[in-house]
Amino acid sequence: MTDDRLPPLPQPVNLPQPPPLPQPAPLPDPGALQDPAQFQVSEETRTYPCPQCGANLFYHPGHHELVCRSCGHHEALSAPRGTVTKRDLGQAMQQLAERVRAGERGGPQSLTREVVCQNCGGTTSFEGTLTATKCPYCATPIQRNDLQKAPERLPVDGVLPFQIDQDTAHTKILEWINSRWFAPREFKTYRELGSFTSIYLSYFTYDAQTVTDYTGQRGDHYTVTVGSGEDRHTETRTRWWPTSGRVGNDFRDVLEPANTGLDHKKVVELEPWPIPSAQPYSPQYVAGHLSRTYDEDAQQRFEHGARGQMDNVIRSTIRRDIGGDEQQIDQVRTSFNALTFAQLLLPVWLMTVTFEGKPFQVFINGVTGEVQGRRPWSKVKIAFAVLLAIIVVAIVVLAVKMTR
Helix, strand or coil: CCCCCCCCCCCCCCCCCCCCCCCCCCCCCCCCCCCCCCCEECCCEEECECCCCCCEEEECCCCCEEEECCCCCEEECCCCCCCCCCEEHHHHHHHHHHHHHHHHCCCCCCCCEEEECCCCCCEEEECCCEEEEECCCCCCEEEECCHHHCCCCCCCCEECCCCCCHHHHHHHHHHHHHCCCCCCHHHHHHHHHCEEEEEEEEEEEEEEEEEEEEEEEEEEEEEEEECCHHHCEEEEEEEEEEEEEEEEEEEEEEEEECCCCCCHHHHHCCCCCCHHHCEECCHHHHCCCEEECCCCCHHHHHHHHHHHHHHHHHHHHHHHHHCCCEEEEEEEEEEEEEEEEEEEEEEEEEEEEEECCEEEEEEEECCCCCEEECCCCCHHHHHHHHHHHHHHHHHHHHHHHHHC
16 A cells, blocks of 8 residues: 655665554453453553553552543443352362473473563563562553463462552551550651552462361369368369260361561451452452562462461360360361362552661551551660659559558
C-alpha cells in the first residue's frame, strides 16, 4: 500500500510497512476470561496503564475495581468471584518434583530475573521471591508474568484482596507507635521516614481429615487421710489406669506463612484471617502492590509448621477422650486423609524503620486492620519509670510509718 503524498523516491526501496495491529493479550489465569484493564503484557511482565491518561492503575482496596490516581478513572475488575480450589498435597508435590527434574535437564533455574519496563524502557530486577514491584526509574508497577506458570514453582491458587486503604493503614500504624510509651522519642520522629508499602505475602492453607490411634494413661484423683494427732491431714493422690483409643479430627484452613526474612512471630499474630473470603487468583488484585511468592514450598511448610499445629489439636482431642483428672499420652499414630492445600496471597501493610542501625518492622493485616510489630525501648524512659516507682513505694512506706 503506497501513499500518493510521498515525494518520488530516488531509487527503488522497500516502502515502510504500516504498523502492525496490536496483538490480543494472552489469556489471563483460569477464571478470568477477559481482562479489560490489561493493556501491556509480555511473556515475562504485565502492567496496567490507565486507558484514559496512561498513568498506572492500582487495585482499589475494599472495591472490586482498579483506579487511576492521576485522573480518577475507575476500571471494573473482570476477575470473577468464586471459591479457591485446593489440591492434593502429595500429588501436587510429586508433579512438581517431576517438572523440576525435567527442567534441570535444560540447565539450572533462577528466581532472579531482569526485565525491561514497558513504560520507560528501564531495567528492573526481580530478586528472590519478589513477583510484583515498581520500576526504579518511573515507578510503574510491574508484575512477573512467568512465575505463575513456571514448571518449577507451585502456582498461586487464591488471593485475599486488600480491604484497608493506605490512609487507614497509616493512621493505624501511627496510633500503634504513639501508644508505645517506652519507645524512644527519636523512633517516633523517624516513623515518618520509614518505608511504608503494601505487599501480598505468600501463605499455604491446609485441610485434612485425620485418624489417630493412641495409648496412654488416665489419672483419677482421690483423697486419703494420713498422720495422727496434730499431723493428721488429707492428701490428694492419683490412681493411674492404662487406656487406649482412636480419635478423629477434621481440619480446615490451617494457615502457614511461606516467606522468610520477616518477623515470623509477629506475622503469625496478624491472625485470624477470613480465609473463606479468598478469591481465585487474578493478577488484577495485585496491580500497584508488591507481591512475593513462597520461600518454602507446601511440603516444607506442612512438615515445619502446619503439622505441628494439627498435632497440638490432636493431642488435645486425645486428652479429652482419655478423660479423668490427668492424662498421660504414651504413643500416637496419626493417618492423614484428604490432605489438601492451596497457596494464597494475603495482604499486609508493612512499615520498616531503621533505628540505630537496626530495622524494626510493623505489620498491619490488610483486611482486619490488626497491628503487630516491634519497636526499640528507651533506656531513659525505663530508668525514669523505675525511679518513679521507687519514689512512690518510698512515699507509701513513709506514710505507713507515720500513721503508727
